[in-house]
Amino acid sequence: MTMLDQYEEFVGRGEIDELRLLGQQLQGRRVVTVNSTAVGGGVAEILSRLVPLSREVGLDIRWDVIKGGEDFFSVTKRMHNALHGKAETFSAHDYEVFRETTKTNLADMDLDADIVFVHDPQPAGLIEARRADRGRWVWRCHIDVSAPQPDVWDFLAGYVTRYDATVFSAPQFSRNLDLPQVLITPSIDPLSDKNRALTDAEVDHVLDRLKVPRDKPIITQISRFDRLKDPLGVIAAFRLAQRYNDCRLVLAGGSATDDPEGAEVLAAVHEAANDDPDIHVLELPPTANIEINAIQRASTLILQKSLKEGFGLTVSEALWKAKPVIAGAVGGIPLQVTHRYSGILTHTIEGTAFWIKQLLNAPDYARRLGENGREHVRTNFLLTRHLRDYLLLFLFLERSGERIVNLH
Amino acid sequence: MTTIRDRAKRPFHFSSSLDLTLLTNRRARDLAELLEHLRAVPGSVIYYHTHHFLVQHQYLSPEPPNDFAYWVTGVLQEDRLGEQLAAIDLIQFRTIRALRERIIEVIEGHLNERQELRTAPEGEEFHFREAVSFVVPTRHSAHDLTEFADCMEKIGFGSLSFHFFGARLRMEKGEDDFSQWLVTELGEAELAAAIARLDPYTYTLDGLRRAVVRLVRHRLQERAA
Numbered sequence: 001m002t003m004l005d006q007y008e009e010f011v012g013r014g015e016i017d018e019l020r021l022l023g024q025q026l027q028g029r030r031v032v033t034v035n036s037t038a039v040g041g042g043v044a045e046i047l048s049r050l051v052p053l054s055r056e057v058g059l060d061i062r063w064d065v066i067k068g069g070e071d072f073f074s075v076t077k078r079m080h081n082a083l084h085g086k087a088e089t090f091s092a093h094d095y096e097v098f099r100e101t102t103k104t105n106l107a108d109m110d111l112d113a114d115i116v117f118v119h120d121p122q123p124a125g126l127i128e129a130r131r132a133d134r135g136r137w138v139w140r141c142h143i144d145v146s147a148p149q150p151d152v153w154d155f156l157a158g159y160v161t162r163y164d165a166t167v168f169s170a171p172q173f174s175r176n177l178d179l180p181q182v183l184i185t186p187s188i189d190p191l192s193d194k195n196r197a198l199t200d201a202e203v204d205h206v207l208d209r210l211k212v213p214r215d216k217p218i219i220t221q222i223s224r225f226d227r228l229k230d231p232l233g234v235i236a237a238f239r240l241a242q243r244y245n246d247c248r249l250v251l252a253g254g255s256a257t258d259d260p261e262g263a264e265v266l267a268a269v270h271e272a273a274n275d276d277p278d279i280h281v282l283e284l285p286p287t288a289n290i291e292i293n294a295i296q297r298a299s300t301l302i303l304q305k306s307l308k309e310g311f312g313l314t315v316s317e318a319l320w321k322a323k324p325v326i327a328g329a330v331g332g333i334p335l336q337v338t339h340r341y342s343g344i345l346t347h348t349i350e351g352t353a354f355w356i357k358q359l360l361n362a363p364d365y366a367r368r369l370g371e372n373g374r375e376h377v378r379t380n381f382l383l384t385r386h387l388r389d390y391l392l393l394f395l396f397l398e399r400s401g402e403r404i405v406n407l408h
Numbered sequence: 409m410t411t412i413r414d415r416a417k418r419p420f421h422f423s424s425s426l427d428l429t430l431l432t433n434r435r436a437r438d439l440a441e442l443l444e445h446l447r448a449v450p451g452s453v454i455y456y457h458t459h460h461f462l463v464q465h466q467y468l469s470p471e472p473p474n475d476f477a478y479w480v481t482g483v484l485q486e487d488r489l490g491e492q493l494a495a496i497d498l499i500q501f502r503t504i505r506a507l508r509e510r511i512i513e514v515i516e517g518h519l520n521e522r523q524e525l526r527t528a529p530e531g532e533e534f535h536f537r538e539a540v541s542f543v544v545p546t547r548h549s550a551h552d553l554t555e556f557a558d559c560m561e562k563i564g565f566g567s568l569s570f571h572f573f574g575a576r577l578r579m580e581k582g583e584d585d586f587s588q589w590l591v592t593e594l595g596e597a598e599l600a601a602a603i604a605r606l607d608p609y610t611y612t613l614d615g616l617r618r619a620v621v622r623l624v625r626h627r628l629q630e631r632a633a
Contacts, residue, residue: 014546014564018426021544146531171535174431181431183537330531339482379565380464392428392542403452404578407544408423 004056007384010190022391023057030113031061036122038065066123072101076122082149124159136397140167169311170332187386188316193289206294212280217247217300224253225265228308233349235272240353245360252282296321316381319373324366326355342372415552416593422548422563425570427539434536438525451504456539463569479534484526489518498609502582557624565613572608599627
């Protein structure tokens with residue numbers, strides 16, 4: 001069985017056939033995809049699956065990673081924050097570091113291809129290698145640039161506007177640019193440890209190991225300990241619901257040892273939890289994929305009460321397990337949850353508490369939300385849909401201007 | 409009177425439509441802005457916002473209404489107008505131009521009665537999007553009613569929506585491809601009329617598939633009798 005065939009059980013034969021057919025249209029195209037890290041982070045995780053699948057359908061694809069020193073990645077980290085709207089100061093030297101690292105990479109990389117697909121701000125400057133007579137260039141932005149710090153955006157726009165197209169993950173993340181902007185949402189991999197099916201015994205084993213009893217409904221939020229994920233709001237909502245419904249809360253996220261702000265939030269979370277035996281605060285290592293999977297599968301309800309969010313793919317992970325989700329209506333979450341159809345969108349602590357109670361007391365409705373959510377993810381947020389969008393994008397680059405393209 | 413034939417000279421080749429979504433740089437915070445953009449956007453934008461729900465949310469029954477109704481109700485909380493927009497009878501329109509005019513007319517009617525505009529909260533603006541449709545062949549084709557019913561049971565939702573909605577409105581053929589083929593190739597005027605009479609917008613795509621298969625299988629039983 002090929003790698004692509006393994007997805008047939010989730011999406012059906014028809015969808016796999018369509019991917020192969022699109023691949024035939026793009027047979028032998030040389031594609032280079034470039035990002036800034038080979039491991040760690042969502043982009044590398046997705047590429048590690050999409051690149052072999054693209055090869056399987058017929059693309060001649062290479063994945064390259066730019067190199068940079070600590071100074072470069074410190075500048076791009078601050079750029080990332082500033083593009084998200086957090087105030088940062090940049091000196092002429094910072095921009096020079098960016099340009100110099102770009103220049104070094106340009107000297108080392110082979111970017112001669114039919115399509116050059118560049119991810120995020122770090123490698124955006126590679127567009128300098130573009131030749132007028134060949135190759136199409138795409139800049140894929142995985143972050144929310146809806147309200148960026150103007151000086152940083154202006155610097156980046158100097159590169160971005162020279163691409164043939166940009167790709168954003170949510171409509172509100174896009175910028176007013178005079179080039180085609182494509183909406184391609186991220187995806188989850190149903191075969192990964194974080195999402196694959198687990199047996200009841202596996203789930204029980206993990207919950208036992210984490211010392212979370214399964215004697216009453218479990219309400220869960222999986223997220224790092226960050227104010228924007230509002231863990232204190234989650235505890236407050238849980239307390240309101242707990243007055244009427246006997247239930248447990250699991251707050252699980254990455255360890256905060258390297259992150260002073262995270263450590264502060266974690267301390268505040270422990271204080272708010274106040275040793276309540278029904279509140280479980282779990283610090284998990286980055287490799288705890290099966291643990292997260294098991295916790296989600298053991299949960300009755302899953303929350304993602306974010307105040308600001310990138311795409312919020314943890315919502316799709318929860319929905320894929322057919323769990324009813326209550327989530328903040330921010331970032332990419334409304335694309336994943338249609339209020340009252342495939343989950344619940346809330347704006348306040350009180351609203352979240354209200355819906356926790358409602359869903360705990362109306363299990364049939366909660367079950368329907370979860371089932372609808374799973375089908376929504378099956379149609380829109382699995383890796384195969386992501387691959388299809390990329391293949392369509394490549395075809396679009398060759399035929400832009402047409403709105404109905406006949407591939408017969 | 410048309411002659412009923414067992415086997416078509418030209419088989420029905422099932423195609424499928426795969427859509428890529430473009431962002432248009434257009435966004436509306438209130439009804440006045442929504443109206444302004446509705447007048448100016450290409451037809452592919454109107455098609456996107458009245459049809460993408462059918463494929464992206466094909467498991468829901470009944471499907472949520474078009475995007476305009478969903479936003480007006482859910483974000484602007486203009487329930488009355490939202491209901492009017494949701495009730496626009498898409499099956500009645502043979503062109504996107506006519507559909508666009510009706511949507512505009514409904515919103516104008518509402519604005520004539522109420523001058524005060526509600527504004528969407530920040531981050532919940534209406535973002536106009538557009539579909540680029542790639543029409544691809546599938547491996548399914550039918551020469552007669554039995555093969556047609558068998559294929560209908562196997563084709564994907566992209567194929568079903570392409571032949572039902574895309575053909576009628578996006579290609580402006582005025583009728584769905586299935587009904588047209590059943591009449592011209594097999595002389596099955598009554599069966600075609602029965603399929604054309606289905607309001608496809610009130611079914612899930614799977615429900616629609618089952619309704620068509622039921623009609624075709626029923627006709628096969630009639631013929632056998």
